[in-house]
Amino acid sequence: MPPGSFLFDQSETPAFALLLVSGCVELLGVRDTEETLIELVRAPDFLLPAAVVNRQPYLLRARVLNEASLVMIQAEAFRNTVASDHALCLAVLACQATQFRRQVKRAKNLQLRSAEERVGCYLLRLVEEAALGEPVKLPLEKRLIASQLGITRETFSRTLLAVVRHGLRVEGDTVNPDNIAAARARFPLDPLIDGPEAAIPLQAKRNRQ
Amino acid sequence: MPPGSFLFDQSETPAFALLLVSGCVELLGVRDTEETLIELVRAPDFLLPAAVVNRQPYLLRARVLNEASLVMIQAEAFRNTVASDHALCLAVLACQATQFRRQVKRAKNLQLRSAEERVGCYLLRLVEEAALGEPVKLPLEKRLIASQLGITRETFSRTLLAVVRHGLRVEGDTVNPDNIAAARARFPLDPLIDGPEAAIPLQAKRNRQ
DNA sequence: TCCGCGCATTGATCTCAATCAATGCAGGAC
DNA sequence: GTCCTGCATTGATTGAGATCAATGCGCGGA
Numbered sequence: 001m002p003p004g005s006f007l008f009d010q011s012e013t014p015a016f017a018l019l020l021v022s023g024c025v026e027l028l029g030v031r032d033t034e035e036t037l038i039e040l041v042r043a044p045d046f047l048l049p050a051a052v053v054n055r056q057p058y059l060l061r062a063r064v065l066n067e068a069s070l071v072m073i074q075a076e077a078f079r080n081t082v083a084s085d086h087a088l089c090l091a092v093l094a095c096q097a098t099q100f101r102r103q104v105k106r107a108k109n110l111q112l113r114s115a116e117e118r119v120g121c122y123l124l125r126l127v128e129e130a131a132l133g134e135p136v137k138l139p140l141e142k143r144l145i146a147s148q149l150g151i152t153r154e155t156f157s158r159t160l161l162a163v164v165r166h167g168l169r170v171e172g173d174t175v176n177p178d179n180i181a182a183a184r185a186r187f188p189l190d191p192l193i194d195g196p197e198a199a200i201p202l203q204a205k206r207n208r209q
Numbered sequence: 210m211p212p213g214s215f216l217f218d219q220s221e222t223p224a225f226a227l228l229l230v231s232g233c234v235e236l237l238g239v240r241d242t243e244e245t246l247i248e249l250v251r252a253p254d255f256l257l258p259a260a261v262v263n264r265q266p267y268l269l270r271a272r273v274l275n276e277a278s279l280v281m282i283q284a285e286a287f288r289n290t291v292a293s294d295h296a297l298c299l300a301v302l303a304c305q306a307t308q309f310r311r312q313v314k315r316a317k318n319l320q321l322r323s324a325e326e327r328v329g330c331y332l333l334r335l336v337e338e339a340a341l342g343e344p345v346k347l348p349l350e351k352r353l354i355a356s357q358l359g360i361t362r363e364t365f366s367r368t369l370l371a372v373v374r375h376g377l378r379v380e381g382d383t384v385n386p387d388n389i390a391a392a393r394a395r396f397p398l399d400p401l402i403d404g405p406e407a408a409i410p411l412q413a414k415r416n417r418q
Numbered sequence: 419t420c421c422g423c424g425c426a427t428t429g430a431t432c433t434c435a436a437t438c439a440a441t442g443c444a445g446g447a448c
Numbered sequence: 449g450t451c452c453t454g455c456a457t458t459g460a461t462t463g464a465g466a467t468c469a470a471t472g473c474g475c476g477g478a
Contacts, residue, residue, distance in 0.1 A: 029317040050306035097259035108238040
């Protein structure tokens with residue numbers, strides 16, 4: 001699917017389980033003509049499995065950001081297989097649990113931190129995760145990073161100027177950590193907010209009854 | 210467990226899967242001495258099954274609000290049973306999916322609506338769900354409703370005065386719908402935000418292979 | 419080459435909700 | 449009864465971030 005494609009809209013009943021194989025998809029809350037980014041899905045992941053397994057309408061709109069490849073599985077067939085294949089069921093459970101934890105982290109980030117702290121922690125995390133000596137690049141357009149951090153483009157732009165005082169200088173899409181110690185002091189990363197969130201499914205076990 | 214008890218704290222590794230049988234539990238994001246309500250769990254429900262099944266530390270603190278009864282299941286035993294019992298796995302999946310959708314609704318409510326709209330929709334929902342002619346009572350202390358709506362006590366108090374203009378008058382813990390039509394016009398309920406979110410697990414099916 | 423569109427930046431202003439502060443009020447302990 | 453403590457209300461002030469507006473920039477298309 002090319003960028004900009006709508007995969008589904010909110011209030012639709014899922015016709016397919018969508019497995020994102022490559023690319024990137026925006027999940028947006030919609031109200032009238034307003035859209036707000038709720039989640040940014042990166043491959044590989046399922047798109048809102050919750051709606052599919054619970055037979056409920058989507059709560060969000062899905063739009064392709066980068067060229068995306070998807071596996072489309074008839075929703076009813078998917079549910080039947082989840083209901084008959086224990087290993088798949090465990091895998092979907094792990095995936096769903098991970099998505100839940102990402103939402104919780106996002107909520108904590110938005111509610112416990114100021115805009116400047118969110119920006120600072122976001123940049124610092126990029127720096128810390130990059131290989132030493134590698135140039136650090138913003139992984140997304142600034143408007144999307146701003147959405148992820150729950151602020152407007154304009155505020156993001158201004159905040160980038162503000163965090164120079166704390167050792168983080170952004171020029172274009174390059175992050176220059178002028179003073180990492182200062183940045184760490186001002187923007188302490190919390191693994192319970194900033195850490196990665198990966199799923200490791202349980203192994204199915206033979207039922208000894 | 211009596212009110213105020215801590216069931217677990219954030220960053221702890223789950224020792225038990227906790228099934229809330231009766232009562233009410235607050236799930237709080239913590240930063241230094243600040244606490245922010247992320248979810249209010251009502252019986253019957255699992256407390257953060259995501260952390261248990263994914264073998265990851267809790268992201269939130271759990272504190273009993275009303276006297277609560279809990280079933281405590283050794284975490285490893287619980288995971289083993291989820292891994293061996295397909296029906297349980299499906300039930301946990303449905304529960305986890307429901308909790309995910311509640312988080313998404315919460316995020317949409319906070320990001321797409323103003324404080325006044327959140328308050329108005331909350332009150333209107335209470336009114337609409339009450340039996341006709343029944344007096345409508347706030348189901349929680351005002352400070353907790355305010356937390357759920359992502360505002361402070363003071364703002365909540367002031368906003369209650371403001372929404373009188375739209376036909377919703379609150380006195381003590383009683384909601385008086387002076388003008389339901391006006392309220393509906395100003396605060397349109399959206400089932401994708403305000404609707405209930407209930408789990409109906411899939412039925413396990415014999416694997417035909 | 420020129421045009422047009424979307425993103426980014428910068429400035430000016432506004433506003434919603436938080437914060438700080440003081441008072442009132444109800445229920446529980448003793 | 450009296451004290452205490454936590455919740456609620458009300459007022460005054462502040463401030464973080466949004467909004468509105470204008471300009472610049474980069475890129476793709478014909």
